[in-house]
Amino acid sequence: MTPSTSFTPDERKAILTLGSLYSFRMLGLFMVLPVLGLYAADMPGATPETLGIALGAYGLTQAMLQLPLGWLSDRIGRRPVVIGGLLLFIGGSFIAASAESIYGIIAGRFIQGGGAIAAALAALAADYTRDSQRTKAMAVIGASVGISFVLAIVLGPAVASRLGLGAVFLFTACLGLIGLIIVLVALPAVPEHSPGAVQGEWEVAHVLGGGLPVLYLSVFLLHGLMMAAFLIAPKALTDGLGIPPAQHSILYLVTVMLSIAPALFIMKKGRDAADPRLPIMVAIVPFSLGVVLVIHGASLWLVVAGFILLFTGINALEALLPATVSRLAPGKRRGTAMGCFATSQFLGIFVGGTAGGVTLGAGGASGVLLLVVCCLCLWAVMLWMRPLLVANPANFSE
DSSP states (O other): OGGGGGOOOOHHHHHHHHHHHHHHHHHHHHHHHTTTTHSTTTTTTTOOOHHHHHHHHHHHHHHHHHHHHHHHHHHHHHHHHHHHHHHHHHHHHHHHHEEEEEEEHHHHHHHHHTOOOOHHHHHHHHHHHHHHHHHHHHHHHHHHHHOOOOOHHHHHHHHHHHHHHHHHHHHHHHHHHHHHHHHIIOOOOOOOOOSSOOSSSHHHHHOTTTTHHHHHHHHHHHHHHHHHHHHHHHIIIIIEEEEEEGGHHHHHHHHHHHHHHHHHHHHHHHHHSSSSHEEEEEEEHHHHHHHHHHOOOOSSSHHHHHHHHHHHHHHHHHHHHHHHHHHSOOSSSSHHHHHHHHHHHHHHHHHHHHHHHHHHHHHHHHHHHHHHHHHHHHHHHHHHHHHOHHHHHHOOOO
């Protein structure tokens, strides 16, 4: 491969280190998804509404802090923001692990969310790479997140079924400590930048131009619908289909593994697509079908098919969406743009968990399904109507 199409040694080291940091952090977060609604259901104070809040609480503080911390990382540097965020994440994990009621878990999840470093990490990945390699770097990191998702969906039920829900949060704290060690020991120095971005109109365009709001909406809906699906699915597997909780990890493992090949295919096609909307819309199709089948599948085989489709869409979109944002918003304000993206992502987690819990309590699974279908229709219409224009690098300082 020519130098223009491959990573330099410094880029490779930086991306592999960041991928490891993403993986350890997200592994702990994803482990909670398939177990919280099931294992916290009997805790004092647990209702569909409070379970939904517990699932989404992490996203509220994340959403509140992503943009200011992304902005702060543009001013004082990425590393201090990342270190402080990891310390809060670890503290919240210990609080949730020791909780004796659903309200303790909610408090711990809120504090976990104070570690809002996704924007700074995404901006770091862009800082370390050339423009020609940025989409590929985001895809590599997205793949590492996908691997974490695979492991977490399997490990979460396995740990919770043997050691309880508290052990899942303790495991999460340990993973946060590993992430902190990676930042302190292995993360290379950030490359020097040329002078700052042009001020004025183009600075605004970094955050709101080129179709970026559609991508913010996309990641909001992706994570909101994920929360709704995993609020319902674990209990439905146990009560509706008679699958013991200890066997959930086997079902998740099989379906995630079957989803990897089609997800990678979509990601590969998306890297070179002239219109960024096309691969995103292709990924939305299996995700949408998967959410519907997981929430309202009438048989085991339909639910299995739903999880395969769901994981295909999740893994593809988790790589495609941030990569597309990095293409549309290059330059020194990338941290701010990624802050908007991460804010939308975690706000989706909070709204999805909370709205899913309220809707489940009021209208059951059918009510949640109706809400999901309406959101999916909105997503498709907005993406189709709004073009995604890659910004001209000549207008920005890298």
